[in-house]
Amino acid sequence: MEAEKPTTTTICTVVAIDHTDLYYTVCSFCERTLPPPQTHCNHCTLTTNNNNCKLLFRVLMSVATDKEVFVVVLFDRSARLLFGSSAQVFFDFTNIHPFSGENASKILEGEMLRLTLSKPKNGNAQHPRVVSVVPLKSGFRPLMDTLAQLYGVKKTF
Numbered sequence: 001m002e003a004e005k006p007t008t009t010t011i012c013t014v015v016a017i018d019h020t021d022l023y024y025t026v027c028s029f030c031e032r033t034l035p036p037p038q039t040h041c042n043h044c045t046l047t048t049n050n051n052n053c054k055l056l057f058r059v060l061m062s063v064a065t066d067k068e069v070f071v072v073v074l075f076d077r078s079a080r081l082l083f084g085s086s087a088q089v090f091f092d093f094t095n096i097h098p099f100s101g102e103n104a105s106k107i108l109e110g111e112m113l114r115l116t117l118s119k120p121k122n123g124n125a126q127h128p129r130v131v132s133v134v135p136l137k138s139g140f141r142p143l144m145d146t147l148a149q150l151y152g153v154k155k156t157f
């Protein structure tokens with residue numbers, strides 16, 4: 001990858017996702033990240049009595065190009081596109097179907113994606129961040145569609 005450009009576009013194949021760590025929690029009011037196990041925002045609890053948090057996706061995904069294998073991070077907007085649901089809906093689904101995380105990774109394996117990547121803003125050698133994701137297979141189905149079919153669940157979301 002060319003290190004100087006702010007974003008790069010690459011065609012790659014999914015190797016796996018880290019299904020053990022797919023989420024992070026934010027305050028539903030100000031969207032500040034809440035470090036686990038914190039489930040309320042100190043800032044907003046004081047000023048607005050807001051005491052709600054919500055789950056967002058943060059997914060680490062290993063991808064392979066013809067030259068290298070590397071890890072990228074998908075935040076909520078790009079991850080939703082692959083999962084076809086919100087993080088909360090997926091989280092609830094995995095509580096009922098404990099292996100859906102593993103299966104999600106298997107389903108995505110080998111999927112060809114066009115990724116636009118940006119380098120992390122702070123220079124702490126973190127993973128490139130996915131700015132946009134385009135599945136290249138015609139008729140790509142979001143993970144939740146495939147999982148719902150796999151588990152014989154009627155899609156209600």
Ligand SMILES: [Zn+2]
Nearest residue numbers: 027030041044
């Ligand atoms: Zn807050």
